Amino acid sequence: MIEAADNSKFTSERILVLTPAGNDAGNTAFVLQQAGLTATICPDLVELTDDFLKGAGALLIAEEALSLDNLPRLMQTLSEQPHWSDVPVILITSVSNSSEAGEHLLKLFTPHGNVTLIERPLRPISLISTLQAALRARRRQYELRKFLEQQQENLTRIQEDERRFRAVFNQQFQLMAILSPEGIVTEVNDLPFKLTGISREDVLGKVFWETPFWENLPEMKCAWPERLTRAAQSKEPVLSFDRYEQRDGGVRIADSAVTAIRDSAGQVEFFIVQASDITERKQAEEALRKSEERYRTLVSQVKDFAIFTMDIDGRITSWNEGVQRVFGYDQAEFIGNNVARDFTPKDVANGVPERELADARKNGTASNDRWMLRKDRTLFWASGVTTSLRGSNGEIIGFTKVLRDLTEQKKMEQELRDSREILREHAEDLEERVHERTAKLQETISELEAFSYSVSHDLRAPLRAMQGYSQFLLEDYCDNLDETGRDYVRRISTAATRLDKLIQDILTYSRVARAEIHTRPIDLEKLFTDVIQSYHMLQRAQIHVRRPLLPVLGHEGSLTQSISNLLGNAVKFVPKDRKAEVNIWTEERDGKIRLNFQDNGIGIAPEYQKRIFNMFEQAHFTQSYEGTGIGLAIVRKAAERMDGEVGVESELGKGSTFWIELPKVEGA
Amino acid sequence: MLKTILLVEDNEDDVVFMRRAIKHAAVTESVQVVTDGQDAVDYLAGIGKFEDRRQYPMPRIVLLDLKLPRKGGLEVLQWIRSQPRLSRIIVLVLSTSRERSDIVKAYELGANAFLVKPPAYQQLAEMVEAIKIFWLGFNEFVLPE
Numbered sequence: 001m002i003e004a005a006d007n008s009k010f011t012s013e014r015i016l017v018l019t020p021a022g023n024d025a026g027n028t029a030f031v032l033q034q035a036g037l038t039a040t041i042c043p044d045l046v047e048l049t050d051d052f053l054k055g056a057g058a059l060l061i062a063e064e065a066l067s068l069d070n071l072p073r074l075m076q077t078l079s080e081q082p083h084w085s086d087v088p089v090i091l092i093t094s095v096s097n098s099s100e101a102g103e104h105l106l107k108l109f110t111p112h113g114n115v116t117l118i119e120r121p122l123r124p125i126s127l128i129s130t131l132q133a134a135l136r137a138r139r140r141q142y143e144l145r146k147f148l149e150q151q152q153e154n155l156t157r158i159q160e161d162e163r164r165f166r167a168v169f170n171q172q173f174q175l176m177a178i179l180s181p182e183g184i185v186t187e188v189n190d191l192p193f194k195l196t197g198i199s200r201e202d203v204l205g206k207v208f209w210e211t212p213f214w215e216n217l218p219e220m221k222c223a224w225p226e227r228l229t230r231a232a233q234s235k236e237p238v239l240s241f242d243r244y245e246q247r248d249g250g251v252r253i254a255d256s257a258v259t260a261i262r263d264s265a266g267q268v269e270f271f272i273v274q275a276s277d278i279t280e281r282k283q284a285e286e287a288l289r290k291s292e293e294r295y296r297t298l299v300s301q302v303k304d305f306a307i308f309t310m311d312i313d314g315r316i317t318s319w320n321e322g323v324q325r326v327f328g329y330d331q332a333e334f335i336g337n338n339v340a341r342d343f344t345p346k347d348v349a350n351g352v353p354e355r356e357l358a359d360a361r362k363n364g365t366a367s368n369d370r371w372m373l374r375k376d377r378t379l380f381w382a383s384g385v386t387t388s389l390r391g392s393n394g395e396i397i398g399f400t401k402v403l404r405d406l407t408e409q410k411k412m413e414q415e416l417r418d419s420r421e422i423l424r425e426h427a428e429d430l431e432e433r434v435h436e437r438t439a440k441l442q443e444t445i446s447e448l449e450a451f452s453y454s455v456s457h458d459l460r461a462p463l464r465a466m467q468g469y470s471q472f473l474l475e476d477y478c479d480n481l482d483e484t485g486r487d488y489v490r491r492i493s494t495a496a497t498r499l500d501k502l503i504q505d506i507l508t509y510s511r512v513a514r515a516e517i518h519t520r521p522i523d524l525e526k527l528f529t530d531v532i533q534s535y536h537m538l539q540r541a542q543i544h545v546r547r548p549l550l551p552v553l554g555h556e557g558s559l560t561q562s563i564s565n566l567l568g569n570a571v572k573f574v575p576k577d578r579k580a581e582v583n584i585w586t587e588e589r590d591g592k593i594r595l596n597f598q599d600n601g602i603g604i605a606p607e608y609q610k611r612i613f614n615m616f617e618q619a620h621f622t623q624s625y626e627g628t629g630i631g632l633a634i635v636r637k638a639a640e641r642m643d644g645e646v647g648v649e650s651e652l653g654k655g656s657t658f659w660i661e662l663p664k665v666e667g668a
Numbered sequence: 669m670l671k672t673i674l675l676v677e678d679n680e681d682d683v684v685f686m687r688r689a690i691k692h693a694a695v696t697e698s699v700q701v702v703t704d705g706q707d708a709v710d711y712l713a714g715i716g717k718f719e720d721r722r723q724y725p726m727p728r729i730v731l732l733d734l735k736l737p738r739k740g741g742l743e744v745l746q747w748i749r750s751q752p753r754l755s756r757i758i759v760l761v762l763s764t765s766r767e768r769s770d771i772v773k774a775y776e777l778g779a780n781a782f783l784v785k786p787p788a789y790q791q792l793a794e795m796v797e798a799i800k801i802f803w804l805g806f807n808e809f810v811l812p813e
Contacts, residue, residue, distance in 0.1 A: 463787075468684075468789040
């Protein structure tokens with residue numbers, strides 16, 4: 001289309017020329033150029049049509065150049081020109097042709113274009129004047145186009161303004177009305193109708209204060225005319241604040257503005273009435289006000305906490321009474337000062353006040369636990385927090401600091417720490433002493449071990465000598481002694497034997513008590529077989545082992561010792577007329593294995609049942625049952641060393657059941 | 669040839685018992701007794717008062733107590749085994765001790781046996797009888813050159 005074409009002077013003023021090549025094409029171009037006109041020579045009709053689409057002032061076409069093949073396209077293009085455009089077409093026709101041909105051409109072009117016929121022979125002056133006239137007409141067309149475009153633009157802008165105004169007007173979250181100077185409603189925005197359900201027809205064209213909006217509000221019916229009167233007299237809007245008591249008892253709050261709009265003569269042209277329901281906002285404001293008041297009251301009444309605000313540089317902007325109590329400053333001395341004044345000189349030198357604010361700025365809060373200075377420059381332990389305050393856009397506008405004087409607690413903590421330190425020192429001291437004692441004890445034990453060794457060696461040697469010489473006496477000098485003498489010698493020998501046994505038992509006990517013990521699973525059946533085979537005394541008794549014997553965790557040496565002691569006792573403490581019988585069995589009790597030795601012996605009186613496991617405690621002090629009183633103590637000590645227990649159930653005269661309880665073998 | 673037994677024993681009673689048991693069992697006519705470890709070493713080395721081998725012949729068996737004056741039994745044993753001439757002599761440790769550490773040590777140092785002194789003479793007699801049968805009977809030995 002033409003609009004798309006280059007709009008420059010060159011294209012809008014140029015003349016597109018189509019003449020048969022050679023003939024008078026060159027002449028025509030020359031003539032036009034001489035006249036100061038711009039000509040574009042087109043080789044054929046197709047190119048001319050295309051060029052025309054890019055913009056042209058006029059077309060100059062020689063009749064001979066037209067061919068019927070291409071003509072329809074030109075006609076089409078000409079007929080599709082925009083409504084402002086009617087490009088002048090000057091056709092050059094020859095006199096030699098009949099006037100019929102010219103008529104034919106005119107008929108052909110006229111419906112589509114603004115055609116002027118020029119007959120040959122061409123006179124340059126008439127060609128130029130014709131073209132200039134055509135260009136003038138064409139220029140007017142372009143001007144018209146420009147004017148039309150501007151008009152269109154203005155219209156669009158006005159429509160857009162109106163649309164926006166309507167949208168704003170209707171989207172107002174308030175009542176907005178335009179009233180005539182007499183108070184007749186000419187416009188109302190949509191919202192009041194949506195909110196009230198009142199129809200637009202009941203409002204438009206009515207007197208504003210008589211519309212259904214104010215149906216139940218008689219005081220408003222009086223108020224509006226009065227406000228309009230005042231607005232008419234004032235350059236400022238008339239502002240009011242209304243409470244509407246509603247039928248349901250609720251109260252709505254609204255504010256309103258009436259503005260008079262005047263014409264150029266200063267007469268009121270119309271009024272704009274705006275009213276908005278601000279109940280929720282008022283309630284929120286009221287709630288906020290109350291909350292602020294409560295907060296202020298709270299802050300001012302809190303005495304134990306110093307609460308104050310600072311600007312972004314740490315300058316104090318507000319305070320509470322707690323400040324006076326904690327710091328000792330009064331309001332005038334406190335507000336306006338930089339908080340750094342209350343830090344210790346050392347903290348100030350180390351940049352602590354700035355760092356604290358930087359931390360609060362970065363993290364929202366920063367802890368304030370440190371020694372600070374009171375007004376009298378004494379130190380107190382301040383414990384609190386600094387919080388950044390943000391403005392409505394999120395920017396930091398200052399800080400609050402809430403802190404308490406926890407000097408007493410701090411002192412107590414310190415004292416507690418001191419006490420702990422003392423305690424720790426004591427503990428160390430004690431530990432050291434324990435070490436010393438342990439070392440001494442170790443030494444004593446070593447001495448005891450040495451003593452045991454010498455007991456076993458030195459003490460037993462004389463006993464063996466006594467036994468030996470008694471025997472030699474009886475062997476070699478039997479005839480020289482009477483029966484009493486021989487009895488004495490035998491008694492010497494027996495006493496020596498008993499003492500020897502006693503010493504051996506004590507050695508066994510000390511060995512069991514102090515030897516290193518590592519427990520491992522023990523096959524009790526094998527152990528019993530070994531023990532029974534190695535003691536002659538046991539082979540005289542009937543020993544029934546109830547198989548299977550459950551395996552236990554124990555120490556073989558200690559267990560062998562214990563079993564032989566218990567078996568020994570079982571066959572020893574039997575009345576003379578009775579054959580010793582012993583039943584052996586194991587049972588699981590509470591996750592442990594109990595090994596039982598049931599005998600048919602003389603039994604143990606209840607009062608002795610506990611004591612017999614102590615060293616040198618024997619239930620039977622008669623000569624008939626010989627013993628050292630250490631055997632059961634050895635058993636108990638051995639059991640304890642293997643994480644076990646020993647015990648006995650017995651009835652006097654009916655036999656006893658001794659038991660050893662040992663840990664079971666896991667997974668066995 | 670005499671089957672000399674060297675008894676290293678400081679306890680007079682034990683010496684009496686041992687002599688009696690050896691005599692009873694008719695083990696040998698030749699029992700030599702030294703009462704401390706140093707004398708035992710000197711005897712075996714044939715030095716000092718034990719120079720005369722006719723009077724103090726090289727023993728077939730040494731019965732060695734552990735607890736001895738001047739030089740302990742284990743020390744004596746260690747010395748014996750360090751002497752090329754004596755390294756194969758039969759040494760029977762005879763002690764009142766049953767301490768495992770003593771037993772282990774004695775074997776490690778090359779004792780041929782570790783015998784605990786029996787508590788009663790009767791058993792000592794049996795033991796000496798056994799020594800006669802085993803160590804002087806079945807057992808083969810090598811004489812020191």
